[in-house]
Amino acid sequence: MSTITQDSPAAHDDHHDDHHHGAPKGIMRWILTTNHKDIGTLYLWFSFIMFLTGGAMAMVIRAELFQPGLQLVEPNFFNQMTTVHGLVMVFGAVMPAFTGLANWLIPMMIGAPDMALPRMNNWSFWILPFAFAILLSSLFMEGGGPNFGWTFYAPLSTTYSPDSTALFVFSVHIMGISSIMGAINVVVTIVNMRAPGMTWMKLPLFVWTWLITAFLLIAVMPVLAGTVTMVLTDKYFGTSFFDAAGGGDPVMFQHIFWFFGHPEVYIMILPSFGIISAIVPAFSRKRLFGYSSMVYATASIAILSFLVWAHHMFTTGMPVFAELFFMYCTMLIAVPTGVKVFNWVATMWRGSISFETPMLFAIAFIILFTIGGFSGLMLAITPVDFQYHDTYFVVAHFHYVLVTGAIFSIMAAAYHWLPKWTGNMYDERLGKIHFWCSTISVNVLFFPMHFLGLAGMPRRIPDYAIQFADVNQIVSIGGFAFGLSQLIFLAVVLKCIKGGEKASAKPWDGAEGLEWTIPSPAPYHSFSTPPEVK
Amino acid sequence: MGAHQADSNRKLIGWLVAGAIGMFGFGFALVPLYDVLCEQLGINGKTQSTAAVYKPLTVDTSRTVTVEFMSHIQTDMPWQFVPEVKRMEVHPGELVRTNFNAKNLSLAQTLGQAIPSVSPGQGAAYFHKTECFCFNQQLLEANADAQLPLIFYVDPDLPESISTLTLSYTLYNITDRGYVGAIEQGAAK
Ligand code: HEM
Numbered sequence: 088m089s090t091i092t093q094d095s096p097a098a099h100d101d102h103h104d105d106h107h108h109g110a111p112k113g114i115m116r117w118i119l120t121t122n123h124k125d126i127g128t129l130y131l132w133f134s135f136i137m138f139l140t141g142g143a144m145a146m147v148i149r150a151e152l153f154q155p156g157l158q159l160v161e162p163n164f165f166n167q168m169t170t171v172h173g174l175v176m177v178f179g180a181v182m183p184a185f186t187g188l189a190n191w192l193i194p195m196m197i198g199a200p201d202m203a204l205p206r207m208n209n210w211s212f213w214i215l216p217f218a219f220a221i222l223l224s225s226l227f228m229e230g231g232g233p234n235f236g237w238t239f240y241a242p243l244s245t246t247y248s249p250d251s252t253a254l255f256v257f258s259v260h261i262m263g264i265s266s267i268m269g270a271i272n273v274v275v276t277i278v279n280m281r282a283p284g285m286t287w288m289k290l291p292l293f294v295w296t297w298l299i300t301a302f303l304l305i306a307v308m309p310v311l312a313g314t315v316t317m318v319l320t321d322k323y324f325g326t327s328f329f330d331a332a333g334g335g336d337p338v339m340f341q342h343i344f345w346f347f348g349h350p351e352v353y354i355m356i357l358p359s360f361g362i363i364s365a366i367v368p369a370f371s372r373k374r375l376f377g378y379s380s381m382v383y384a385t386a387s388i389a390i391l392s393f394l395v396w397a398h399h400m401f402t403t404g405m406p407v408f409a410e411l412f413f414m415y416c417t418m419l420i421a422v423p424t425g426v427k428v429f430n431w432v433a434t435m436w437r438g439s440i441s442f443e444t445p446m447l448f449a450i451a452f453i454i455l456f457t458i459g460g461f462s463g464l465m466l467a468i469t470p471v472d473f474q475y476h477d478t479y480f481v482v483a484h485f486h487y488v489l490v491t492g493a494i495f496s497i498m499a500a501a502y503h504w505l506p507k508w509t510g511n512m513y514d515e516r517l518g519k520i521h522f523w524c525s526t527i528s529v530n531v532l533f534f535p536m537h538f539l540g541l542a543g544m545p546r547r548i549p550d551y552a553i554q555f556a557d558v559n560q561i562v563s564i565g566g567f568a569f570g571l572s573q574l575i576f577l578a579v580v581l582k583c584i585k586g587g588e589k590a591s592a593k594p595w596d597g598a599e600g601l602e603w604t605i606p607s608p609a610p611y612h613s614f615s616t617p618p619e620v621k
Numbered sequence: 622m623g624a625h626q627a628d629s630n631r632k633l634i635g636w637l638v639a640g641a642i643g644m645f646g647f648g649f650a651l652v653p654l655y656d657v658l659c660e661q662l663g664i665n666g667k668t669q670s671t672a673a674v675y676k677p678l679t680v681d682t683s684r685t686v687t688v689e690f691m692s693h694i695q696t697d698m699p700w701q702f703v704p705e706v707k708r709m710e711v712h713p714g715e716l717v718r719t720n721f722n723a724k725n726l727s728l729a730q731t732l733g734q735a736i737p738s739v740s741p742g743q744g745a746a747y748f749h750k751t752e753c754f755c756f757n758q759q760l761l762e763a764n765a766d767a768q769l770p771l772i773f774y775v776d777p778d779l780p781e782s783i784s785t786l787t788l789s790y791t792l793y794n795i796t797d798r799g800y801v802g803a804i805e806q807g808a809a810k
């Protein structure tokens with residue numbers, strides 16, 4: 088696919104002050120680094136720590152819901168757990184993991200020496216730990232942390248929220264600034280730093296999906312920042328954006344929030360599509376089926392995602408024509424999504440498939456994400472959403488698309504590129520154990536939630552009626568098992584960093600792309616001279 | 622990095638930052654946009670917040686519309702607040718007067734603000750109030766009571782599909798919010 092002029096890094100360490108042979112040593116390396124690989128590593132570790140933090144909160148939730156009645160925690164603390172679990176997973180685990188992957192992979196995939204704006208890159212990572220330190224510390228304040236759900240609907244977040252709400256608002260501001268800076272960096276890198284010959288329709292799909300994601304981020308993160316700002320001024324400075332008594336409207340909160348919120352859910356899945364589109368061909372030893380339709384499908388999903396927000400609000404009393412409009416637009420999104428699923432299946436069709444861990448996660452992604460898509464379609468039917476809304480059915484839906492969707496794709500990516508990052512092969516046996524433990528437990532955890540929801544169990548409530556007891560027990564057991572399984576992942580990664588079978592430049596024989604043309608581990612500086620892409 | 626590339630980076634960053642700032646502004650622009658859209662399309666059940674002028678109309682006696690009245694009290698509002706009549710039949714175009722009765726049950730002077738909403742939402746544009754206590758804040762001394770008048774008419778253009786209009790008031794305690802005439806000023810936005 089391409090020929091490379093890769094010279095030894097030592098050949099040009101006099102180019103610029105911060106070009107060195109390898110990485111500088113010590114803690115300052117990580118604090119001051121502007122190297123895309125270092126920053127990618129920081130993002131990925133940060134994301135993993137947040138994943139475990141949010142996971143610990145989920146364990147509290149499932150422990151409380153193991154039995155009906157209130158046994159372990161106060162209802163208000165339960166609410167803080169569901170709220171902060173959601174915020175940490177969305178903004179701390181999934182989004183930074185994708186940014187980490189973007190940092191590691193995009194420059195290597197397009198043949199660029201680094202991200203376009205390395206200093207901004209450093210800032211956009213390093214403000215994140217502060218954002219989450221603020222958010223998590225609010226849990227220990229008098230009155231507790233945010234307890235109004237990750238969707239922070241007014242008036243829960245305005246009239247009835249704890250005193251610590253300002254901290255929540257500021258932490259979301261910082262997360263937003265970090266994401267926007269990250270997105271700007273991605274766009275500038277992709278637009279201006281492609282190697283000669285890397286034309287638009289030759290871009291790897293991970294790069295394409297991230298480019299589109301970056302535009303979504305730039306479009307909606309500022310709206311989120313505006314929303315939390317309005318909450319702040321309503322709560323502390325006497326404005327009435329969302330307060331009916333002062334002429335505002337609480338339903339408007341939901342419109343503004345979901346105008347951000349629905350594109351946000353696609354921000355959390357488009358990069359996954361790119362990852363799966365890289366892994367499935369590699370392990371099927373075939374070219375990706377329908378490359379250009381993948382690009383167009385991604386773009387149409389992104390555009391449509393601005394026209395469906397009110398499917399989260401079917402029960403707020405919208406006029407019938409609005410209910411219909413949002414119902415049809417929502418169902419329309421299933422079409423480009425379906426195109427993708429069919430393309431992946433067609434890529435596997437008659438391929439000579441091998442089932443290493445990345446491929447296992449990718450196949451599980453395709454099947455389980457599709458289940459989430461189907462439950463999404465059920466929710467999109469306005470009249471039935473009146474029954475399903477705010478029940479565990481919705482919880483089942485978004486965990487299928489986010490855990491077995493986004494998170495599984497991140498796991499798949501980690502296994503796929505770990506040899507490139509560390510220079511060592513991960514332990515395949517442990518990886519497979521991690522896969523099977525995760526996949527079985529995640530279904531025990533989330534599949535029964537569909538039935539709980541259909542039977543009427545409301546979400547975000549610490550207690551429930553007796554008839555839900557057995558199923559909740561099964562769900563909780565699945566939850567603990569899934570939580571524990573992730574420690575296997577930690578073990579695999581640590582073992583792989585420490586050593587293992589040496590990885591060749593291209594450990595997966597079906598893999599394609601510039602990142603496989605440089606040695607493993609990828610040298611600290613790669614593509615200092617751009618490769619020629621034919 | 623060549624000077625050329627630095628230059629095109631700067632340009633692109635400029636566009637992207639401008640886009641982000643623009644979208645921050647757009648978030649706030651959604652607030653008036655929402656009100657305008659709701660009003661124009663008449664979809665939110667919001668009625669007008671100033672008095673309508675009654676132009677003598679031909680009363681359509683061939684048609685009757687059921688008008689229902691409801692009242693809600695916010696939890697921290699120490700008043701009793703009920704419609705005098707729960708349900709009435711009116712002819713479109715007919716000017717009707719009814720009252721809501723309020724009583725301050727607390728031992729302190731309290732300031733209240735009633736917020737109206739019409740259901741079905743599409744009917745709101747056809748419900749005209751020429752006088753309403755909701756246009757002003759209501760002040761009641763401890764234990765005082767008051768009869769709060771509402772004068773309205775239903776637009777003869779009310780679509781045939783709507784035969785019942787429900788007018789609901791929620792009463793808020795705004796004693797310690799201290800701003801006067803918030804509604805008239807279009808809220809403290
Ligand atoms: C075929 C595609 C999809 C359709 C038709 C769909 C439809 C819906 C609908 C109608 C709801 C609202 C349910 C309710 O509250 O009553 C919903 C909720 C949700 N969806 Fe999807 N969805 C789809 C894909 C996705 C994807 C890809 C993601 C994320 C990766 C996602 C994440 C969510 C989340 C997080 C919620 C719940 C938000 C909350 O209330 O906390 N969905 N979906």
Ligand SMILES: [Cu+2]
Binds near residue numbers: 349352399
């Ligand atoms: Cu949505």
